[in-house]
Amino acid sequence: MKISHLLLTATVALAVQSCKMKSTESAVGGDAAARTYVAPGKYDELYNFVSGGFSGQVAVYGIPSGRLLKVLPVFSVNPENGYGYSEETKAMLNTSHGFVPWDDQHHLALSQTNGEHDGRWLFANANNSPRVARIDLKAFKTMEIIELPNSGGNHSSPFLTENTEYVIAGTRFAIPVGNQESALDNESFKKNFKSTASFIGIDKNTGKMDVSFQIILPGMDLDLSRAGKGPSHGWFFFSTYNTEQASTLLEVNASQKDKDFIVAVNWKKAEEYVKAGKAKKMATEYVRNTFHEETHSATTEVIKEVLTLDPTELKDFVYLIPCPKSPHGCDVDPSGEYIVGSGKLAALIPVFAYQKFVKAIEDKAFEGEYNGIPVIKYEAALHGEVQKPGLGPLHTEFDANGNAYTSFFVSSEIVKWSLKDLKVLDRVPTYYSIGHLMVPGGDTRKPYGKYVVAYNKITKDRFLPTGPELAQSAQLYSIDGDKMQLLLDFPTIGEPHYAQAIPAEKIKDQSVKFFDINKNKHPYVAAGEKATKVERKGNEVHVYMTAIRSHLTPDNIEGIQVGDDVYFHVTNLEQDWDIPHGFAIKHAPTAELLIMPGETSTLKFSPKTPGIYPFYCTDFCSALHQEMQGYMRVSPKGSNVPLKWHTGGEDTTRAVAAK
Amino acid sequence: MKNLRHLFIFALATSIAVAGCGGGQEKTGDEKTPASETPADNSLVADKPAGAVDPKGIGKFKTVELTHPLDEAMVKKGQEISEVKCTSCHKLTEEKLVGPGWKGVTDRRTPEWIMNFVTNVDEMLDKDPEAQAMLELCMVRMPNQNLKDEEARAVLEYMRKIDGKN
Numbered sequence: 001m002k003i004s005h006l007l008l009t010a011t012v013a014l015a016v017q018s019c020k021m022k023s024t025e026s027a028v029g030g031d032a033a034a035r036t037y038v039a040p041g042k043y044d045e046l047y048n049f050v051s052g053g054f055s056g057q058v059a060v061y062g063i064p065s066g067r068l069l070k071v072l073p074v075f076s077v078n079p080e081n082g083y084g085y086s087e088e089t090k091a092m093l094n095t096s097h098g099f100v101p102w103d104d105q106h107h108l109a110l111s112q113t114n115g116e117h118d119g120r121w122l123f124a125n126a127n128n129s130p131r132v133a134r135i136d137l138k139a140f141k142t143m144e145i146i147e148l149p150n151s152g153g154n155h156s157s158p159f160l161t162e163n164t165e166y167v168i169a170g171t172r173f174a175i176p177v178g179n180q181e182s183a184l185d186n187e188s189f190k191k192n193f194k195s196t197a198s199f200i201g202i203d204k205n206t207g208k209m210d211v212s213f214q215i216i217l218p219g220m221d222l223d224l225s226r227a228g229k230g231p232s233h234g235w236f237f238f239s240t241y242n243t244e245q246a247s248t249l250l251e252v253n254a255s256q257k258d259k260d261f262i263v264a265v266n267w268k269k270a271e272e273y274v275k276a277g278k279a280k281k282m283a284t285e286y287v288r289n290t291f292h293e294e295t296h297s298a299t300t301e302v303i304k305e306v307l308t309l310d311p312t313e314l315k316d317f318v319y320l321i322p323c324p325k326s327p328h329g330c331d332v333d334p335s336g337e338y339i340v341g342s343g344k345l346a347a348l349i350p351v352f353a354y355q356k357f358v359k360a361i362e363d364k365a366f367e368g369e370y371n372g373i374p375v376i377k378y379e380a381a382l383h384g385e386v387q388k389p390g391l392g393p394l395h396t397e398f399d400a401n402g403n404a405y406t407s408f409f410v411s412s413e414i415v416k417w418s419l420k421d422l423k424v425l426d427r428v429p430t431y432y433s434i435g436h437l438m439v440p441g442g443d444t445r446k447p448y449g450k451y452v453v454a455y456n457k458i459t460k461d462r463f464l465p466t467g468p469e470l471a472q473s474a475q476l477y478s479i480d481g482d483k484m485q486l487l488l489d490f491p492t493i494g495e496p497h498y499a500q501a502i503p504a505e506k507i508k509d510q511s512v513k514f515f516d517i518n519k520n521k522h523p524y525v526a527a528g529e530k531a532t533k534v535e536r537k538g539n540e541v542h543v544y545m546t547a548i549r550s551h552l553t554p555d556n557i558e559g560i561q562v563g564d565d566v567y568f569h570v571t572n573l574e575q576d577w578d579i580p581h582g583f584a585i586k587h588a589p590t591a592e593l594l595i596m597p598g599e600t601s602t603l604k605f606s607p608k609t610p611g612i613y614p615f616y617c618t619d620f621c622s623a624l625h626q627e628m629q630g631y632m633r634v635s636p637k638g639s640n641v642p643l644k645w646h647t648g649g650e651d652t653t654r655a656v657a658a659k
Numbered sequence: 660m661k662n663l664r665h666l667f668i669f670a671l672a673t674s675i676a677v678a679g680c681g682g683g684q685e686k687t688g689d690e691k692t693p694a695s696e697t698p699a700d701n702s703l704v705a706d707k708p709a710g711a712v713d714p715k716g717i718g719k720f721k722t723v724e725l726t727h728p729l730d731e732a733m734v735k736k737g738q739e740i741s742e743v744k745c746t747s748c749h750k751l752t753e754e755k756l757v758g759p760g761w762k763g764v765t766d767r768r769t770p771e772w773i774m775n776f777v778t779n780v781d782e783m784l785d786k787d788p789e790a791q792a793m794l795e796l797c798m799v800r801m802p803n804q805n806l807k808d809e810e811a812r813a814v815l816e817y818m819r820k821i822d823g824k825n
Contacts, residue, residue: 514805517743528743548747549799550757573747575805623798624757648756 032487035478038065043508046440048453048501049108049122050474055494056103058124058135063440063451063501064476066490074133074142075103075126079591083142086593087567087602088522091298092289095129095147104128106497107158107224111207115162115229115445119506121207123158123167130154132169132200134207139512143291146209149284149306150177150196150216156225156238160202162445166267167209169198170222170238174245177216177308178284189247193219196308197238199267209288213274213307215265215318218371219245221254222263223328224395229445230336232354234268237339239323239330243370255345259322259378261370262330262341264357269317270309278314279307294521296599312372319361320370322378323350329395333404333419334445338383342393342406349393349406351422353383386422389415394435395498397442399449399479405442407434407454414454414477416484428484430475432458439479440501448503452477452484455496462489472496513577515598522600524569529553534645541566543645547581547595548573549622551647552615555630559643562610562636568593571600582618585632592618607634712788714768718775723815725770728825730816737810737817744804745814751821757799765822770815776801777811 038044044062047069052058056076060069077084077093084093084101093099103126111121122135130151134144148154152173160167174193176182182192194216201212221242228235243260246253273279284306291298311318321339323330329342339352359365360380367377392410399405402419412433416426434454441448454477459470471491478485517527526532526544532553535542541564546553552570560566570583574597584592585605593601607613617628635641715721726733741749748757764773768789776783776790780803783790794800806814 529747530742546747548757549802551747553747573744574802575744576803579802622800 028487029478029485032485036064036066036476036488038062038067043504044069046448046451046501046503047507048438048440048499049110050455050492050499051105051108051124051497052493053106053472053495053497054104056105056126057494058105058108058122059493059496060140061474061490061492063453064487066474066476066488068490068493070140071493072135072140072142074124074135075105075131075145077101077591081594082591082601082603085591085603087604088295088297088600089291091300092142092145092291094287094289094300095131096149096285096287096302097129100129102128103131105494106155108498108500109158109160109167109443110500110502111164111202112160112162112444113164115233117441117444117500117502117506118164119502119510121164122500123160125154125157125169127153127155127172130169130171132158132167132209134209136207137507138510139293141291143293144207144209145289146200146211147286147288148196148198148211149286150175150179150194150214150282150308151198156197156222158200159225159227159236159443161227161236161267162229162233164202164204166212166227166236167200167202168225168227168236169200170225171196172221172223174219174221174242178282184247186246186248186253189219190245193245193247195220195222195240197222197225197236197263197265199236199270208290211286211303211306213270213279213309215270215309215311217263217311217318218373220261224330226330226332226339226443228332228336228354229334232332232336232339234266235354236265236267237330237332238263238265239327239341241326241328241344255326257325259324260326260343261320261375262323262327262339262352264319264321266317273309273314273317274307279309282306282308294519296515296520296522296601318373319357320373320375321352321357321381322367322375324348329393329406331396331398331443333398334400334447336445338419340396340404340406342395344392344394344409346393347388347391349386349389349396349417350378351383351386351419352381356383357381384422386417386424389417389424390427395437397437397439397452398447399439399442400447401449403479405437405439405452405479407437409433409435409457414452414484416479426483428477428486430454430456431462431473431489432456432460436496436498438499438501440503443500448501450478450480451487451501452479453499453501455492455499457495459491463491513597514575514579515596517571517573517575517598520571520598520600522569522571524567524602525600526569526571528573529647532645532647534559534643536643539564541643543568545570545583546573547571547583547617547628549579550617550624550628552583552617552628552630553647554645555647556633557631557645558633558635559641560607560632560634561639561641562607562634564634565604565606566632568603568605568615569600570595570602572597574598579621580619581621581628583615584618585615586613594619607632610634610636610639715771716769716775716779716787716790717782718771718779720771720774720778723770723774723812725819726816729820733813733816734820737813737815737820740806740810741814741817744806748799748801755797758797758801759793761818761821763822765815765819765824773815773818774808774811777804777806777814778808 046063048061058072073083110117124133130148151171152175155172156170176192197215223239225238242254323341324346325343327341365380390408390411396406454475459473476488572595595601613632750760753760753762
């Protein structure tokens with residue numbers, strides 16, 4: 001948890017505050033049950049995509065019920081369906097440092113058109129091995145993962161511009177660019193360590209991700225970021241901490257200065273520099289993994305070059321705005337006019353005005369430079385400050401009526417305030433220690449509003465106890481009226497950080513129900529039982545298998561030997577919604593497969609001892625699902641048992657005759 | 660569970676419909692009918708009244724024009740489609756595999772019934788007495804293989820070929 005140093009403070013604050021806090025009973029309004037009840041068979045109003053934190057995955061909930069609809073495998077292997085284990089999906093988790101089967105997934109961004117969520121893609125960051133994933137919202141599948149070069153941990157990501165021109169990736173840990181070695185002391189940090197802000201260009205038709213350019217910034221930690229919108233479209237804003245440039249005991253050493261910075265990047269200007277050939281090519285190595293729809297398989301490309309821009313050489317496209325104190329949130333309101341900084345250690349919330357910021361640049365209202373980058377005078381860009389809003393402001397979202405909602409970790413509450421006059425309007429407790437919050441569409445030009453969801457770091461007594469480790473809690477509040485109203489608690493997977501929500505109508509009707517078997521271009525597809533076979537190539541054995549209710553073909557395989565690598569390429573012949581078949585074989589040390597209708601998936605299995613290996617369908621498919629099973633006979637190495645296979649009596653003859 | 664689910668859903672939907680009628684009446688606690696007195700809805704498994712069966716089945720196909728002689732191009736297409744989507748479960752002989760063998764199907768069923776069954780599987784299995792009788796025999800619901808109308812027609816032509824029609 002990035003704010004773990006505040007935990008102790010929080011616990012103390014909780015203890016103190018608990019006397020003041022309303023009890024759950026009194027905090028929940030009378031109609032909360034009716035407002036969150038989604039009757040059996042009815043749909044939720046919104047899809048809520050929630051980051052899975054250290055689980056590496058993304059969870060999908062229905063709002064307002066809080067029902068878990070799906071866990072999407074993204075950065076972590078998932079033996080439940082074979083993601084990261086099947087031959088087709090292994091490549092998705094490749095990096096320049098080999099196969100990385102997990103990550104720490106913090107933030108999500110739904111693609112936008114004209115500043116509104118368009119329901120096409122969901123982007124997810126990996127904070128540990130720096131990566132960004134693109135999830136397709138038709139099939140709810142991870143389609144692409146790109147690694148970031150020159151990044152120490154991809155935290156301020158995957159926030160995006162209002163037409164999804166770029167997805168951003170800013171490094172949380174400054175590191176020496178090129179990842180060379182350096183001594184670890186504050187002097188060496190100042191000299192060698194840099195931060196990078198990568199602009200990932202998104203192909204507007206396919207969604208394909210490319211690192212278009214990378215801005216090399218002074219060594220500091222880039223925390224969160226937001227794109228400008230409307231009038232401020234063309235700019236990107238990042239919060240920073242550790243502008244002290246400490247390499248050790250950051251808890252103290254990165255909390256020295258009264259103000260850190262919001263880094264403002266004019267990306268349109270950066271684009272011009274790139275077009276004018278002023279970017280430098282840097283040799284590096286990173287990978288892009290792409291899942292191909294037609295072959296149901298992923299491939300990995302190695303990329304060996306990145307374009308970099310240095311703001312100390314190429315002027316006038318990066319500026320710094322002082323912001324108190326170790327800011328986390330850096331949020332742009334729906335009008336694009338205001339930028340809200342949330343300093344974790346600040347006792348106020350500064351609100352900057354885009355127009356004043358632009359004028360400050362014109363007037364050269366600078367207070368100096370920081371490592372060669374101009375620093376704008378705080379007051380020159382300031383719209384105003386929200387005074388005494390609470391303790392430990394973290395993150396702000398907006399409704400469509402000019403109100404802002406800021407989460408406060410230390411005082412464990414959501415505070416509603418007015419953008420116009422910066423007055424606090426309402427506050428509600430959260431249970432406990434809220435991190436991010438989310439208003440549906442609250443990061444767009446047209447917030448949907450209606451709810452705010454708190455994603456909390458501490459759960460304590462909210463649910464039935466489950467030992468020392470508890471699920472993190474989320475809380476749903478209504479923001480329809482003047483006063484926020486707690487409606488619902490729901491447990492989440494991993495640790496939820498940021499989330500996104502979108503009206504169900506924008507997604508549900510485009511949902512893929514099955515894959516067309518006739519479009520399946522998998523090299524080992526068996527489109528129909530007639531195409532099933534077993535082939536030996538040296539010690540590789542390829543089984544072209546089909547699954548349909550309720551048998552596998554072939555279901556008897558003989559002639560396999562110890563030392564063979566057996567590839568079960570299983571094609572699900574079904575062409576109906578919600579009829580996956582599973583494939584599992586005894587002693588498989590990896591995973592099972594879940595094969596969607598029309599899809600082909602491959603499990604590699606290398607038997608270690610002779611014997612009979614049962615295999616079967618794991619996903620209950622019909623009244624005779626239990627009968628959907630078969631056997632593989634494995635003989636000692638060098639055995640003269642011939643390779644043969646069949647399903648049912650008659651086919652034996654056919655199979656052997658065909659051989 | 661997917662297969663059984665349909666049975667439950669159907670039974671549930673019916674019981675909800677029944678319960679829905681009763682729900683309109685104001686009842687005090689004392690007057691509530693005990694659950695044991697409400698008869699179970701057995702309509703799915705009950706014997707069907709004879710004579711009410713539409714030999715054309717349920718679906719959009721009311722009249723299917725047959726070709727004479729057989730349309731060989733359609734037969735070929737039908738064979739290709741069935742090898743991908745059908746013959747995992749249906750033999751071309753009279754022998755039952757998962758589903759019934761195809762030999763003789765064009766004598767047992769009207770062309771409309773076959774077309775409706777192939778393109779409207781779930782409604783047919785839920786409502787058509789003949790389809791339901793087959794389900795009781797095979798115990799596996801025929802998958803909806805999402806054949807387009809012209810694909811179903813091609814498969815029908817292939818079935819006619821197997822049955823020696825001309």
